[in-house]
Amino acid sequence: MMNSTQLKQLLEAALFAHPQPLSAEQLQQLLLTESDASLAAVKAALTNLQQDYSERGVELVKVASGYRFQTRAELGQRLAGLWQEKPPRYSQALLETLALIVYRQPITRGEIEQVRGVSVSSNIIKTLQERNWIKVIGVKEVPGRPQLYATTAEFLDDFNLNNLEQLPDIDSQPAADRTAETATNERDTLND
């Protein structure tokens, strides 16, 4: 049996060194034997580590595919000085396309175009696929059998999300019955 300090040190080192997030289960399987520490002990150590780093320059966060250490978002602007390259800025068209895939998945290209009122450039889809944010998860059984797009775990990871539900809701619209009332007004106006 490992003592809790040893366990914490091992998990800490693993999470700092590993390039991808690691789940509690992966950490247990890859680093420990049954006799070293239970999964519950691993989870407790992770919570403990999160507290240790709550006031530091890096924090231990849980994203879709597991735990990872990352620099605090508040430091982002200052830290940007470390890199020659500026982070990419995405066009409104790309962000709207991504938003449609995020909020309305699974969705076809035609459906995206329908909402945006404009054709989707292949570059946008290519960029999103290259970033590994979206993937084809099947085809829609309608004429032409268009591909259906959905988001990936990497999208969640890259946007610091555990799951899609963490994004704010966009569907809390005012009641639909206002349309009828307005229609009357409009007709009045036209008669002016």
Add this chain to the structure above:
Amino acid sequence: MMNSTQLKQLLEAALFAHPQPLSAEQLQQLLLTESDASLAAVKAALTNLQQDYSERGVELVKVASGYRFQTRAELGQRLAGLWQEKPPRYSQALLETLALIVYRQPITRGEIEQVRGVSVSSNIIKTLQERNWIKVIGVKEVPGRPQLYATTAEFLDDFNLNNLEQLPDIDSQPAADRTAETATNERDTLND
């Protein structure tokens, strides 16, 4: 002027995120203005950080080109589990070659090639010899004096066998009269 906690957080984040070591001077130039903190303050903060991490899974060390975080040396062996790969699989050609050596030993490379209908790559023989599963136990007194391969004791150990007789007997040659035919072929070969 940055307070010392802010400064420490910024340096900590930079050193964790930057793939190469950073010197105190680089940190000062890349991240800070003159009014934020002096070089002396940066150096003091780095010393302070080294103390913070003296008992953790990662440590802040000074190497030739600057400071960097690295996993504690004692943990290296355990952490290797993170990069452990699944063993590769052997090719069909290798397995068939091994099977022929097992079931038809002592056998020459030419005989293996004759049965399999393709040449046996030197790599396969080398791999099998490196695993210590086969060895040369003599040469066949035919033109070219080819080496004769047989299995080793280590082969038996690795396959949990006491002796070769424990291997399942696979012989699909049913008709006895085929032996006569074989004998003829064999004699032809010998007369070469």
Add this chain to the structure above:
Amino acid sequence: MAEQKSLALGFVRGEPVVEKPEDLYIPPDALEVILETFSGPMDLLLYLIRRQKLEMVDIPVLTITRQYVEYVDMMKELKLELAADYLVMAAMLAEIKSRLLLPKPPQEDDEEEDPRAELVRRLQEYEAIRHGAEYIEQQPQVGRDTWLSEVATDARDYVTIPPPAVTLEDLTLAFSRVLKNVELQAHHQIKREQLSTRARMSHVLELLQHQTYISFSRLFVRSEGRAGAVVSFLAILELVKESMIELSQMEPMSDIHIRLKRQHDEFDPA
């Protein structure tokens, strides 16, 4: 809108409607930049509505259509690439407008949908997605706001790749495959000895690696019984036949010696 200095052409829901928004009086090249910032016709339409602080459901289609067409005309003049998509929207707006202007036929069916309803739905959906895009944009992003730790480690030095595992089953399957293959090409034969004979052949050859001669009788071990003797005998015959060993006997009935066959034999050939 109250501080609009342009001439109000009319009033919609108590608000002045101006002929052209102020920002239309800007140099063409700057205008081009502005027009290009619209991500599509829905974006432009939403902008026109929002700029007048109108509720989505209160769209004054006449005004909006006119303004929209003005923008599209400018885009055409500037030969902006997206014009085609904007024209589709212009046509849709024109259609809604004409349906609104038609006198409403008397009918019992009050359920008939407002011609604007579909447009309103589309605008609402588009606006929702705009919000979604904003939320996504605001999320802390790896590589923009946060960076992942890249701590040096010597752990990789300790990684050893285990050699591939082979099971007995892999082996027997491979051998069956070979046999099947051989049967398909009938002219190749593999000999029919039992594995025990082949193993004994290896054993004999191995013994001869360490000593020049072995005595024939040494290969027959009492504890192996009759079966063992048969195996040894078959192995020796096979080795002789495959010219791997040769037998010699000094005089009749004396012990037979086994040695590796040599190419240039100083003995009498058997």
